Amino acid sequence: MHYKRYWLTSKTMVTFGMRLLLCWLFSQVAMAQEATIPHPPRTADAYTYPIASLTDTAALNTFQAGRTLFRQVWTLHGSEDSRFNGLGPLYNRFSCVACHPGNGRGFAPDGPHQSMKAMLVRLGTPGPQNTSLPHPVYGDQLNEFAAPGVASEGMAQIDYEPLTVTFADGEKILLRRPKLSFRDLAYGPLDAVQTSARIAPAVFGLGWLENISEEDILRQAQRRKPAGIGGRPNRVWDIAQQKVVIGKFGWKANVPNLRQQIASAFHGDLSITSSLFPHENCSAQQAACLAQTRKSPELSDQQLDDIQFYLSMLAVPPPALVTPEITRGSALFKQVQCIECHTDQLHSGPNLAALKQQRLSPYTDLLLHDMGEALADQRPDFIATGREWRTPPLWGIGLAKAVHANAGFLHDGRARTLQEAILWHDGEAATAKERFLHLNKEERAALIRFLESL
Ligand code: HEC
Numbered sequence: 061m062h063y064k065r066y067w068l069t070s071k072t073m074v075t076f077g078m079r080l081l082l083c084w085l086f087s088q089v090a091m092a093q094e095a096t097i098p099h100p101p102r103t104a105d106a107y108t109y110p111i112a113s114l115t116d117t118a119a120l121n122t123f124q125a126g127r128t129l130f131r132q133v134w135t136l137h138g139s140e141d142s143r144f145n146g147l148g149p150l151y152n153r154f155s156c157v158a159c160h161p162g163n164g165r166g167f168a169p170d171g172p173h174q175s176m177k178a179m180l181v182r183l184g185t186p187g188p189q190n191t192s193l194p195h196p197v198y199g200d201q202l203n204e205f206a207a208p209g210v211a212s213e214g215m216a217q218i219d220y221e222p223l224t225v226t227f228a229d230g231e232k233i234l235l236r237r238p239k240l241s242f243r244d245l246a247y248g249p250l251d252a253v254q255t256s257a258r259i260a261p262a263v264f265g266l267g268w269l270e271n272i273s274e275e276d277i278l279r280q281a282q283r284r285k286p287a288g289i290g291g292r293p294n295r296v297w298d299i300a301q302q303k304v305v306i307g308k309f310g311w312k313a314n315v316p317n318l319r320q321q322i323a324s325a326f327h328g329d330l331s332i333t334s335s336l337f338p339h340e341n342c343s344a345q346q347a348a349c350l351a352q353t354r355k356s357p358e359l360s361d362q363q364l365d366d367i368q369f370y371l372s373m374l375a376v377p378p379p380a381l382v383t384p385e386i387t388r389g390s391a392l393f394k395q396v397q398c399i400e401c402h403t404d405q406l407h408s409g410p411n412l413a414a415l416k417q418q419r420l421s422p423y424t425d426l427l428l429h430d431m432g433e434a435l436a437d438q439r440p441d442f443i444a445t446g447r448e449w450r451t452p453p454l455w456g457i458g459l460a461k462a463v464h465a466n467a468g469f470l471h472d473g474r475a476r477t478l479q480e481a482i483l484w485h486d487g488e489a490a491t492a493k494e495r496f497l498h499l500n501k502e503e504r505a506a507l508i509r510f511l512e513s514l
């Protein structure tokens with residue numbers, strides 16, 4: 061009794077009890093907060109984290125080794141550390157990360173006074189049955205830099221002409237239409253050449269995309285869609301398997317898998333040979349380039365394995381917390397038909413234990429779509445025509461500007477904002493674009509807010 065009264069009346073005991081209660085409450089709040097901290101966080105380094113289940117030390121070490129290689133500044137032959145030799149003779153950049161800053165997307169120059177820092181120009185000449193063949197002298201990509209003693213191929217530049225688009229409510233938006241040209245060409249003119257200027261896409265979430273089965277992609281192609289919308293897979297050459305398979309990577313789904321994509325980037329962008337691309341990136345007419353050819357492969361299979369593991373394990377940032385405006389934007393995204401191509405209904409296949417059999421919302425069907433004349437590059441890529449592009453994934457796109465302030469949109473980075481990107485849609489996406497033009501200002505803002513939340 062005495063004790064009970066003491067318990068009830070003692071001020072110290074009451075405050076002690078209150079403290080305990082408060083401590084417990086705080087710990088609950090802290091736990092709740094911890095549970096809601098997204099992985100990866102939605103910050104400027106959002107594209108650089110491994111998937112959450114990658115916790116094994118050996119795996120994390122391989123991830124780290126691949127990360128180092130992706131950020132490595134490669135050097136010409138004869139430089140100090142021979143592990144990272146092999147750059148050139150003809151190349152575009154010293155490192156992978158130069159074009160994929162923060163593992164994010166590249167951007168286009170603002171005008172002819174700027175060089176191409178995070179993009180490249182594909183070249184071609186018309187081949188039989190509407191195919192494109194590498195240019196006989198310049199190959200399939202313009203290399204703007206060269207080792208001493210070799211002439212660089214030349215420089216590409218972009219001029220813009222303004223183009224005004226008017227919404228149904230009268231608001232006007234100024235777009236910029238790019239025009240590509242070349243200067244300082246060292247190996248003769250590039251007259252009747254086919255060109256395709258492309259910014260670097262972001263490189264996270266690719267393990268998931270690679271793991272999507274061919275059946276799932278074909279299901280997307282066969283799915284019933286509103287009138288005017290089609291979609292078909294690209295069929296491309298798989299070097300390792302020596303057969304034609306469905307293409308997944310690149311702006312025209314022109315590359316079959318991550319390993320070949322990485323090896324072709326080393327070959328085409330840095331001119332570093334590998335077991336998949338053993339021959340130096342020089343054409344028969346580029347004698348000085350051929351004369352500097354050294355050992356092959358310059359990139360070891362171990363290095364290729366490490367960088368492949370790194371890129372396949374890069375996590376997709378989770379979407380931002382939902383607000384009523386985002387919910388509204390998400391509904392509009394469906395209503396105006398964006399979802400027909402940018403689908404959120406895919407599944408990863410059985411490969412790679414860490415990435416298997418999960419529902420994915422990449423907002424891409426990985427299919428080619430005719431996007432109209434204004435976006436056309438007129439350079440076929442395997443069976444993709446000059447007007448067809450692969451639906452790019454939209455997951456994580458809301459963080460593009462946080463990762464790099466200049467990040468561009470669409471294949472050639474002509475769009476400076478998400479809204480500009482939508483306004484260039486045409487062809488199979490003409491209805492979606494038209495419906496977007498007829499949304500009111502609040503609805504447009506909500507749709508953009510939804511994209512920014514991805
Ligand atoms: C000169 C700029 C540039 C450099 C340097 C560069 N890339 Fe890229 N990267 C691109 C472009 C442009 C594309 C799209 C290519 C296409 O559409 O065919 C791309 C595509 C990719 C993709 C496919 C992404 C997707 O979603 O389809 C991967 C993976 C990739 N690069 C990895 C690398 C690696 C690894 C390196 C270093 C060896 C590298 N890149 C160096 C510009 C660059």
Ligand code: HEC
Binds near residue numbers: 396496
């Ligand atoms: C017919 C299929 C289709 C429809 C419908 C469609 N898109 Fe796209 N979208 C594409 C393709 C293909 C591209 C790439 C075009 C290019 O790069 O030239 C693209 C590009 C984009 C991009 C730029 C992505 C990047 O990585 O730069 C955004 C943003 C986008 N779409 C949003 C939308 C929105 C919002 C809608 C609805 C208003 C929509 N799309 C409707 C196929 C479609």
